Amino acid sequence: MELALQSRILFGLTLGFHIIYATIGVGMPLLLLLAETMGIWKKDYQYRLLAKRLAKGYSITVAVGVVTGTIIGLQLSLLFPGFMRIAGQVISLPLFMETFAFFFEAIFLGIYLYTWSRFKKPLFHLLVLIPVAIGSGLSAFFITTVNAFMNTPQGFTIDNGAITNIEPLKAMFNPATPTKVAHVLTSAYMTTAFVIAAITAWFILRGHRNEYYKKALRLTMAIGLVFAVATAVVGDLSGKFLAAYQPEKLAAAEWHFETKTHADLLVGGTLDRTTNEVNYALKLPNMLSFLATDSFQGKVVGLNDIPKENWPPLIIHYWFDLMVGIGSFMIALSAVFVACRIWKPKLEWNRWLLGLIVLGGPLSMLAIEFGWVFAEVGRQPWILRGYMTVSEAATTEPHVGSMLVLFSVIYALLGILTVFVLVRMARRNPVEPLLDARSEQT
């Protein structure tokens, strides 16, 4: 196998694993914040209990997130030395700031975890969460600006291979930053809510019928609905961003060859690579024009107007469809659940609905993975769009293959360990005995 490809697979594997923890890392503080707020507002101890149990599990996922995040930092310089040589100087500011945001978050998280009964008023404990949520949001912001920079680099000039005139802030606030940061944040909030909803629905299906679970499910499904809609709205803006700044990614995602107005959105289907003909796809008339330009008549650049060596792999069509498909499904599912809660309370606990909610957790996490694979494979062949290709940046050290095997084993073990610890935690401290306790002693 080609060495650059091995490096990409190894780095992709690392990111794909880190993003699971990072997503929970970004989403959980907000969920905790909302659960505790509900508890104080409704004077209901059960919401506080929910926050407390989630926070315990969260401390485990944060720890693994730190390990995988540190591995990313190391691999970035080891596997793509060419990239770090050029871009390292430009992006060192956000990379450093991410570490700073993380420490900020970690300090307040530590305080939060150990002060459940230390404050006279529960409100003060709630306030400690605000810096945690800000810190994790900033983490996501800083690191996403780096990724945005790779897609639309700016804020430097290259003279004979040397990099000069570095403007770190201009590099950070590049055209891809607003939509990417917003889409990453909303999708993390959405996914965390649906993951916790899935676990809760699982417990209800297994016969746990206390109000506690119902409150948890209602809260997470409502939060999930709000952020699923927000993710779709921002995703639409991401589409418009692509049309303006990375037309090759959008065209490849939609197998859109001829530049034209009134372009259709294609769902699924197969592509005949000799004739560039699309078969069996579902056609949504004029919707690609709308996604790209906000007008059904808008003109969308096709692949034929882009040099062939700059085409991203056309397979990204499927990643895009899967992401959008899951997003639409989750909006529908959570809307049905919330509608049942309002108009048909009995249906709310329907086994089928609960089963689908259990499915929705892993599906949302998959949508995060599909979204990143789509965005990152769609950036190929560039590592710094217009300046440097991935193969120019990759290492020529020959040991990537064995590292790939080694890290696959490490991630598998870390993944199993996380699940094992979380399940054991839940088993050892069942929530039922705590539910009747009206007091705040726990």
Ligand code: HEB
């Ligand atoms: Fe991350 C963590 C790096 C991506 C989110 N990270 C982390 C760490 C590191 C990293 C190094 C550890 C800590 C410190 O700071 O020291 N990342 C990284 C890189 C990348 C990433 C390099 C790529 C390029 N992240 C990411 C993303 C996100 C994140 C995309 C979002 C969404 N992280 C994060 C968080 C954290 C981290 C949140 C913390 C932990 C937890 O919480 O879990």
Ligand code: HEB
């Ligand atoms: Fe997404 C990406 C759209 C949903 C996750 N997205 C993306 C993109 C686009 C989109 C256009 C690319 C961008 C760039 O590259 O810059 N989405 C979209 C839409 C929708 C969606 C339209 C509707 C439905 N997503 C979604 C969901 C999720 C997601 C649901 C999860 C949960 N995405 C994602 C991610 C990504 C994406 C993670 C990567 C990052 C960025 O932003 O890029």
